[in-house]
Amino acid sequence: MQRSSERPADVASDTPSSLACPTCATPFDGPYCHQCGERKLRPGEFSFWFWLRALIARFTQLDGPFAKATISLFARPGSLTTDYFRGKRIPYARPIQYFLVANVIFFVVGAWLGIDTLSTPLRSHLRSRPSFHAQDARSWVENRLGTTLKDLEARGANDELTRSFLALSDRFDVLGDSLSRTLVFSLVPMFFAASFFLTRLTKSNRRRLVSEHFVSSLHFVGYFLLAQVLLFALFIGVGGIAEAFGTRAVRAFLLHDRALGPALAAFLVWYGYGAAQRFHGFGRPGAIVMALTLLPVSFGALTIYRSLLFYVTQWQFA
Numbered sequence: 001m002q003r004s005s006e007r008p009a010d011v012a013s014d015t016p017s018s019l020a021c022p023t024c025a026t027p028f029d030g031p032y033c034h035q036c037g038e039r040k041l042r043p044g045e046f047s048f049w050f051w052l053r054a055l056i057a058r059f060t061q062l063d064g065p066f067a068k069a070t071i072s073l074f075a076r077p078g079s080l081t082t083d084y085f086r087g088k089r090i091p092y093a094r095p096i097q098y099f100l101v102a103n104v105i106f107f108v109v110g111a112w113l114g115i116d117t118l119s120t121p122l123r124s125h126l127r128s129r130p131s132f133h134a135q136d137a138r139s140w141v142e143n144r145l146g147t148t149l150k151d152l153e154a155r156g157a158n159d160e161l162t163r164s165f166l167a168l169s170d171r172f173d174v175l176g177d178s179l180s181r182t183l184v185f186s187l188v189p190m191f192f193a194a195s196f197f198l199t200r201l202t203k204s205n206r207r208r209l210v211s212e213h214f215v216s217s218l219h220f221v222g223y224f225l226l227a228q229v230l231l232f233a234l235f236i237g238v239g240g241i242a243e244a245f246g247t248r249a250v251r252a253f254l255l256h257d258r259a260l261g262p263a264l265a266a267f268l269v270w271y272g273y274g275a276a277q278r279f280h281g282f283g284r285p286g287a288i289v290m291a292l293t294l295l296p297v298s299f300g301a302l303t304i305y306r307s308l309l310f311y312v313t314q315w316q317f318a
Helices: 048-060 065-075 079-086 095-113 122-127 134-145 149-154 160-201 210-244 248-254 257-278 284-316
Strands: none
Touching: 065 079, 065 095, 065 210, 079 210, 079 257, 095 160, 095 210, 122 134, 122 160, 122 284, 134 149, 134 160, 134 284, 149 160, 160 210, 160 284, 210 248, 210 257, 248 257, 257 284
């Protein structure tokens, strides 16, 4: 059957219908409608390659909304949230949009880099100190296997119970990794509550609205996720270079909690100090206190998150 050479209704051609805004019917005078802001369709806009180029450009252009928001968060913490409520929104990605994209980057790139901060494996649940659920995790595993963990550890790698534990761990970890992509949203209300109550307990120069604390929490969690990606990528790169020169110990050290933990803590203190000054309105002494307070708050939020992840995964586990 011979294909027709006629094109379907070309929404991007200069027909009378394409010269008028499809939303309010106002004639276009430029790429955007001056009445409602609708953008005029461009040729080839519905092709796969157009969408792919637009997606790549959004994440690689340094003047793109997501890139500008990221630069603001890392260079001047607190400014992005303040700008949003001053009405300066065009240059930056919207708060929820930014959080969702940061979430996708964290889980996609983080899986490649080996970041398991949020997708906590079963072995980590069993050894978590401090935690609200470690004892429950150990009891659950022992009930599933019908033996104690001490007895399990004393057995050889080829023992049937050991193989059963490894199979249990694999299934639990896969399910937990899947659920973590949803449960990461629980971090937002945790940091919202911390931001809200800390400013109520202290004397800041400016009391913020509930919505302002919520947006601030979205920005902080997005920053927290991307900071981990940046740190892991940087340390893996430096470790790879060191390993190429025959110093494997450097790579092992950089990818250990002894290096990653303090580095991430420094990122959190930097953000807390800037946000305390620019968003909460604290002076330098108050900003230092708030920055240092952010460390135990973040640790506590992660501890609660990991407990929540375990219990939800246990509940979903067949």
